[in-house]
Structures are given as structure tokens and as C-alpha cells.
Amino acid sequence: MLEKRTDGRKFEELRKIEAKVGIIKRANGSAMFKIGDTIAIAAVYGPRELHPRFLQNPEKGVLRCIYDMTTFSVSERKKPGPNRRSTEISLVTEKALLPVLDLSMYPTSVIDVFIEIIQANSGTRCAGITAASMALAHAGIPMKDLVSAVSVGKVGGRIMVDLNKDEEDFKEFGGATDIPIAYIPRNGEFTLLQLDGEIHKEELIKALEIGREACKIIHKEQQKALKEIYKEIE
Amino acid sequence: METQNENILVKPREIVVPGQVLANGIDYLPNDGTYRDKNDIVSSKLGLVNIDGRVLKVVSLTGSYQPKENDVVIGRIADMGFSGWYVDIGSAHQANLSIRDVVDFIDRGADLARYYDFDDLLVAKIVKITRFKNVDITMKAQGLRKLKGGKIIEITPTKVPRVIGKQGSMISMIKDHSKCNIIVGQNGRVWIQGDNVADEILATKAIMKIEEASHVDGLTNKIKELLEEGRKNA
Structure with a gap:
């Protein structure tokens, strides 16, 4: 069994969090979320007209998420442009955010969310979702609550929260299981739950439990960051 | 009949975020930017709380233009x-x-x-x-x-009422001091036409300042100072 985490953190301790809202002037809403060495920026454009027109929904607005990693975000240069992985993450991000959004006010329109990972050290999809939910709030889109996301997992037989790259690649004592989750603190629902690896049912429940607590901490940071933009001026 | 847990949790003009509980109890009513979740009134937008008797409203500070009749x-x-x-x-x-x-x-x-x-x-x-x-x-x-002529600047549509002021007090003050023709559209577009560039710049500066500090109390005096100072330097 793993005795200590690679960076000396406690098992249910998050990496250092930094959140900032309103970083992109030309966007309707924008936010940055940093957790440890992972940095995600999100920009929201819209509601605006949706093209091609056959994608339009006359009853409510459409959410369109695009997740992308910059070429320099990882140690070996990432080929620019979309790929299988980023297409999947774009889709799960969309599905993680939709339950909190009320798009009935925007028929036939689209709300575009662009998530860019500028530095990656695991948990990028979670950082992306967290940043995107702040950016959506900043863009004035009505939403039930903010979505907070974090990765939990089992590394070397231990349940832990917010895995870093070394832990994700851990090979001994049964290897690593990575479970990214997204959580709505208001009603206690999970909107994202993916699992890569092996884990027992009881351990999964325990992992979700500590993930829930971690999400609550992230949620507080999100709220603080949103309120902060109006404090700067006197 | 009053029950024990009926109370308001926010101050008027406090900045709230989506998902924040504004009041408990069925005595309060939700209006724009809020919704009822069982016993709570919850904010669905980032903005300022407006309390009108028992009715709670959140006036959003960001977001794109939502057309309204007679605008x-x-x-x-x-x-x-x-x-x-x-x-x-x-x-x-x-x-x-x-x-x-x-x-x-x-x-x-x-x-x-x-x-x-x-x-x-x-x-x-x-x-x-x-x-x-x-x-x-x-x-x-x-x-x-x-x-014809003049120039257009864009501000956040939610801040238009602040630029106009109570019974047009703010905008007429800017017009008087800058000697410009100004038309403020409810969609956040402002048309400014002056006799010379310096006048237009002064009016632009004042309007941009209002946008930046729209949530600050006593804004009229600050803008007055800015305009008078701008006049002196011209």
C-alpha cells in the first residue's frame, strides 16, 4: 500500500487553487481556474445566432462546448486541433454543465463555451468544467448553481482526491484508477462520472464521498472569485 | 402566521452568485434572476439583490442584450x-x-x-x-x-440604466459638460457626436467610467468630478 503521496499532500487534500473571473475582455464571460500545475481558461460567447440553421432548436438554446489543449500545455508537444480525446471531453463537459443551465430564454440561439488548457498536470477536464461554469455565470446565463469538478481515484490501494500526473501514471500496488467527477452542491447531484481503472464498489462510494467534500471547497472558491470582480473598484 | 425559519439572508444591493440562497420561507417571492427551490429563494444569476417588500430580484451585472418591447x-x-x-x-x-x-x-x-x-x-x-x-x-x-457622423461605443447592456440615471440625470449631466449629442440605446450601444474630438473623448471617458463602477454608490458625484476635471484640462 502507498504510504505517502508523491507531493506530500494528505490523501483528501486538494492542490493549491486559484480562480479568476473576467480575464478575457472581448468575451461575454470568461474565467481561469488553476489547481496545482493545471491551468484552464474558459470563454463564453453568446447567446448568438446558431449556424448551420438545422442545429437550431426553436424551443430553447443550444450549448456548444469546445475543449482544447494548447500545444505547449504538455511536456511533449501536442499536435494542434481536435482529436478523439478532446471531442469526448467536449461532449462530457457539455453534459456536465447542461443540468444547471436554463436555456429556455434563448430559442434558436447558441451559447459557445471554449475551454483552453494552457498547462496540464492531470485533472484538466475537471479544471475545464469548473472554469466554464464560472464563465457561464459571468456571461449572465441563468443557472441553478455553479458546477464544481475534481478528480478522485485510487492510487496504490489508497483512495485520494485531486490526482496529479505522477499519481495518475502510478504503476505499483495495483496501479491507479482515475475518476473525474462534477458535482452540483445545491442538490447533491453528480453530472460527470467517468472511471478509468479498477475499483471496488465500497471504495467507489468512499471516493465519491471525499470528492463531494472537495467539490464544496472548490465551490466556495468559485463563488469568491465571482464576487471579487466587483470588489476591485473601491 | 410566522414560522421560525423565515428570514432573509442577504442585504439589499449585495452581490450574489448563482446557487446562493437569498431567503428561507414561503413568505418571500421570486422574481427575475431568482427561483424557488422548496423552502428557499435562490439566485440564478450573478448580480445585485433587489428587495421590494416580499419580492426578491437579482439584477444581473453582465450578459448580452435581451430584447424587450418598447426598447x-x-x-x-x-x-x-x-x-x-x-x-x-x-x-x-x-x-x-x-x-x-x-x-x-x-x-x-x-x-x-x-x-x-x-x-x-x-x-x-x-x-x-x-x-x-x-x-x-x-x-x-x-x-x-x-x-449620421459621430461615433459608437459599446457598453454592457445591463449597465444602461446607470448611464442614463434617475430621470436621465446622469446622461444630461454628461451632455451638459461634454457639449455632445448622445443617444443611449437599451442594447448598450451609445452614439456620441461632438463639435470636436476632445469633447467626444470626454464623454466616452465618463461613460466608460460608469460602466466600470456601475455598482458603486455615489457614482454621480464621481462622474461630475471627472467631467469638471476633464473640462479644466481641455
């Missing part, structure tokens, strides 16, 4: 059809300006560009919005016209 907006001719123009009013959809809704009598099949050409700026009024957010605008009312 006077500044639009730009984006396209033309057989029976009218399509006008970009800065919202998710283009507005329709029918040939019936202009002051001149226009023959069937006439060249519409002779009246309003591409990229012409108009002050127009919204007459009707359908359920699917089709917007009809008119030029048939007092003060509605084509704009």
Missing part, C-alpha cells in the same frame, strides 16, 4: 430582403424592419438601399417580440432616425 435601440443594417431590412441590434437575433415601419412611403420593388443602406446606423424602437424571439422594430416614433 429604443441602436441598430446597424445587416441585410435586406424584398419587404424590409434585417438589423443587427446586438442580441442573438437580427431584428426585422418592415417597409411599413419606416416614415417614407416605399413602392413595391423599390431599391431599399436608397433609404437605408448596409452598415447604416439607426435609432429604432422594438414593437413586438414573438415567442421564438423574432424581433420587429419600427422607425415610426418620435426621435427615431438614421444616425
Whole structure:
């Protein structure tokens, strides 16, 4: 069994969090979320007209998420442009955010969310979702609550929260299981739950439990960051 | 009959975020920007709380323009059809300006560009919005016209009421001090025309300052100082 985490953190301790809202002037809403060495920026454009027109929904607005990693975000240069992985993450991000959004006010329109990972050290999809939910709030889109996301997992037989790259690649004592989750603190629902690896049912429940607590901490940071933009001026 | 857990949790004009509980108990009523979740009134937007008796409202501080009937907006001719123009009013959809809704009598099949050409700026009024957010605008009312000369600046539409002020106090003060003609569209577009560039810059500065500090109390005095100082330096 793993005795200590690679960076000396406690098992249910998050990496250092930094959140900032309103970083992109030309966007309707924008936010940055940093957790440890992972940095995600999100920009929201819209509601605006949706093209091609056959994608339009006359009853409510459409959410369109695009997740992308910059070429320099990882140690070996990432080929620019979309790929299988980023297409999947774009889709799960969309599905993680939709339950909190009320798009009935925007028929036939689209709300575009662009998530860019500028530095990656695991948990990028979670950082992306967290940043995107702040950016959506900043863009004035009505939403039930903010979505907070974090990765939990089992590394070397231990349940832990917010895995870093070394832990994700851990090979001994049964290897690593990575479970990214997204959580709505208001009603206690999970909107994202993916699992890569092996884990027992009881351990999964325990992992979700500590993930829930971690999400609550992230949620507080999100709220603080949103309120902060109006404090700067006197 | 009052129960114990009926209370309000926020102060008037406090900045709240989506998902934040504003009040407990069924005595309070939700209005724009809020919703009821069982016993709680919850904010669905980032903005300032407005408490009017038992009714709670959140006035959002960010977001793109949502058309409303009877709004006077500044639009730009984006396209033309057989029976009218399509006008970009800065919202998710283009507005329709029918040939019936202009002051001149226009023959069937006439060249519409002779009246309003591409990229012409108009002050127009919204007459009707359908359920699917089709917007009809008119030029048939007092003060509605084509704009010639001057310059356009864009501000956040939610801050337009602050720029105008109570009974137009703020905007008339800016007009007096800067000696400019100013038209503020509800869609956040502001048209400024002055005798010289310095006047226009002064008016722009004042309006930009209001946008930046729209949530600050005692803004009128600050803008007055700014304008008087700007006059002295000119």
C-alpha cells in the first residue's frame, strides 16, 4: 500500500487553487481556474445566432462546448486541433454543465463555451468544467448553481482526491484508477462520472464521498472569485 | 402566521452568485434572476439583490442584450430582403424592419438601399417580440432616425440604466459638460457626436467610467468630478 503521496499532500487534500473571473475582455464571460500545475481558461460567447440553421432548436438554446489543449500545455508537444480525446471531453463537459443551465430564454440561439488548457498536470477536464461554469455565470446565463469538478481515484490501494500526473501514471500496488467527477452542491447531484481503472464498489462510494467534500471547497472558491470582480473598484 | 425559519439572508444591493440562497420561507417571492427551490429563494444569476417588500430580484451585472418591447435601440443594417431590412441590434437575433415601419412611403420593388443602406446606423424602437424571439422594430416614433457622423461605443447592456440615471440625470449631466449629442440605446450601444474630438473623448471617458463602477454608490458625484476635471484640462 502507498504510504505517502508523491507531493506530500494528505490523501483528501486538494492542490493549491486559484480562480479568476473576467480575464478575457472581448468575451461575454470568461474565467481561469488553476489547481496545482493545471491551468484552464474558459470563454463564453453568446447567446448568438446558431449556424448551420438545422442545429437550431426553436424551443430553447443550444450549448456548444469546445475543449482544447494548447500545444505547449504538455511536456511533449501536442499536435494542434481536435482529436478523439478532446471531442469526448467536449461532449462530457457539455453534459456536465447542461443540468444547471436554463436555456429556455434563448430559442434558436447558441451559447459557445471554449475551454483552453494552457498547462496540464492531470485533472484538466475537471479544471475545464469548473472554469466554464464560472464563465457561464459571468456571461449572465441563468443557472441553478455553479458546477464544481475534481478528480478522485485510487492510487496504490489508497483512495485520494485531486490526482496529479505522477499519481495518475502510478504503476505499483495495483496501479491507479482515475475518476473525474462534477458535482452540483445545491442538490447533491453528480453530472460527470467517468472511471478509468479498477475499483471496488465500497471504495467507489468512499471516493465519491471525499470528492463531494472537495467539490464544496472548490465551490466556495468559485463563488469568491465571482464576487471579487466587483470588489476591485473601491 | 410566522414560522421560525423565515428570514432573509442577504442585504439589499449585495452581490450574489448563482446557487446562493437569498431567503428561507414561503413568505418571500421570486422574481427575475431568482427561483424557488422548496423552502428557499435562490439566485440564478450573478448580480445585485433587489428587495421590494416580499419580492426578491437579482439584477444581473453582465450578459448580452435581451430584447424587450418598447426598447429604443441602436441598430446597424445587416441585410435586406424584398419587404424590409434585417438589423443587427446586438442580441442573438437580427431584428426585422418592415417597409411599413419606416416614415417614407416605399413602392413595391423599390431599391431599399436608397433609404437605408448596409452598415447604416439607426435609432429604432422594438414593437413586438414573438415567442421564438423574432424581433420587429419600427422607425415610426418620435426621435427615431438614421444616425449620421459621430461615433459608437459599446457598453454592457445591463449597465444602461446607470448611464442614463434617475430621470436621465446622469446622461444630461454628461451632455451638459461634454457639449455632445448622445443617444443611449437599451442594447448598450451609445452614439456620441461632438463639435470636436476632445469633447467626444470626454464623454466616452465618463461613460466608460460608469460602466466600470456601475455598482458603486455615489457614482454621480464621481462622474461630475471627472467631467469638471476633464473640462479644466481641455
